[in-house]
Each structure stands twice: as C-alpha cells, then as structure tokens.
Amino acid sequence: MRAMKVKDAEILIVPGYTNSGPDHWQTRWEAKLSTARRVEQAEWTKPVREDWTANVAQAVNAAERPVVIVAHSLGVSTVIQAIPQFRKPVAGAFLVAPPDVANPSIRPRHLMTFGPYPRDPLPFPSVVIASRNDPYSTFEVAEDIAAAWGSLFIDAGEAGHLNADSGHGPWPEGSMTFAHFLSRLEPPKLH
Known part of the structure; x- marks a missing residue:
C-alpha cells in the first residue's frame, strides 16, 4: 500500500456555522494544502440542511481525484447527512468538533x-x-457517535470548540494528526 499524499487527493474543507474566518485552522490549511478547496455555502449564518448537504455532495461528486473531507463543527453534521447523495467514493474524512445536533438547548436552535x-x-x-469542554457537545456524545460511525476517536483535551476563538488558529497538533491520517489512506477504487 502506498501512502496517500496531498497531491493525490482533492481535499474538501467543510466549515461550520458562520464559516471559518481568516485565523481559523481550516482557512490556514486551505491556503497551505495545494489541492484543498472550500465548500461554499450561500447562507453561512442561516444554514439550511438541504442546501448545505447538496453543496457538499456536489463538491464530492465533481471531484477529479479521491476526496478527503476536512469538516469542522456543523460541517461535520453536513457531511454525515450528505453521504446518501455521494456518487463518488470518499477516501476518508477528518471530522473535528461535531456538535450535538440532537440537544434541544443548542443555539442557534435551527442547528x-x-x-x-x-x-x-x-x-x-x-x-x-x-x-x-466543547460548548456545542459533551465529550460523551462525541465519543458515542464516533463509536457508532466506526471512527478513530481522538481526545483533544480541554480545547474548547477547536476553532480560532479557542486558540486553534495554527493548530499544529491537528495538522500532524491530519498528515498521519492521510498517509494511512488508500485511494478508493473509482468506478
């Protein structure tokens, strides 16, 4: 098995609610990774599930190379809900800070x-x-859903929402973890 490299993949950056600003690690990675591109949404502050999932599915289905998804927060929920619309295989997904979208006290409520x-x-x-200590999800909920999905689960410690506001602009640990994850992926067989 040969290790997958950035140039072998189309890296789809899927931000969450209100998009990822200039200091966010997703924006920095997008600038640094030659094959990365952001999945844009028409309404970053009023997310509509059908629109957001359709945009992610369209990006996956238009990809010319194996897709590796890098999602943060509501972007994770969007990716998971979009899977039934994927027509091309995805090589892997790096899912950071999934919010507890079943929690009635989540704000804004439309999440x-x-x-x-x-x-x-x-x-x-x-x-x-x-x-x-993510304000959008308990650790137990994230751990439980990761187990259901068959995902490798990584404990980030007391790291807030893993965004620029919690001090994760550069996020070198995330970058190293992503590089390791990428190196273990096998390009999927394209049908």
Whole structure:
C-alpha cells in the first residue's frame, strides 16, 4: 500500500456555522494544502440542511481525484447527512468538533435541523476529534457517535470548540494528526 499524499487527493474543507474566518485552522490549511478547496455555502449564518448537504455532495461528486473531507463543527453534521447523495467514493474524512445536533438547548436552535445523526458505520475511514469542554457537545456524545460511525476517536483535551476563538488558529497538533491520517489512506477504487 502506498501512502496517500496531498497531491493525490482533492481535499474538501467543510466549515461550520458562520464559516471559518481568516485565523481559523481550516482557512490556514486551505491556503497551505495545494489541492484543498472550500465548500461554499450561500447562507453561512442561516444554514439550511438541504442546501448545505447538496453543496457538499456536489463538491464530492465533481471531484477529479479521491476526496478527503476536512469538516469542522456543523460541517461535520453536513457531511454525515450528505453521504446518501455521494456518487463518488470518499477516501476518508477528518471530522473535528461535531456538535450535538440532537440537544434541544443548542443555539442557534435551527442547528437541530441537521440532526439527529445517522448511527450507521461510515462508508470510509474517518477520525473524530473532540474536546472535553466543547460548548456545542459533551465529550460523551462525541465519543458515542464516533463509536457508532466506526471512527478513530481522538481526545483533544480541554480545547474548547477547536476553532480560532479557542486558540486553534495554527493548530499544529491537528495538522500532524491530519498528515498521519492521510498517509494511512488508500485511494478508493473509482468506478
């Protein structure tokens, strides 16, 4: 098995609610990784599940190379809900800070329209990284859903929401973890 490299993949950056700003690790990775591109949404502050999932599915289905997804927060929910619309195989998904979209106290409340999560094992290798003090999900909920999906689960410690506001602009640990994850992926067989 040969290790997958950035140039072998189409890396889809899938931000969450309100998009990832200039200091966010997703934006930095997009600038640094030659084959990365962001899945744009028409309404970053008023997410509509059908629109968001359609945009992710369209990006996956238009890819010329094996797809590796890098999703943060509501982007994770979007990716999971979009899987039935994928027509091309995904090599892997790097899923960071999944929110608890089944929690009625989540704010803004319309984020619940992205839940509940399907609990079927994901059809591709995945990593879920969660923090012990994420305001959008308990650690236990993240750990439970990662187990249901068959994802490798990584404990990020007390890291908040793993975004620029919690001090994760550069996020070198995330970058190293992603490089390791990528190196273990096998390009899927394209039909």
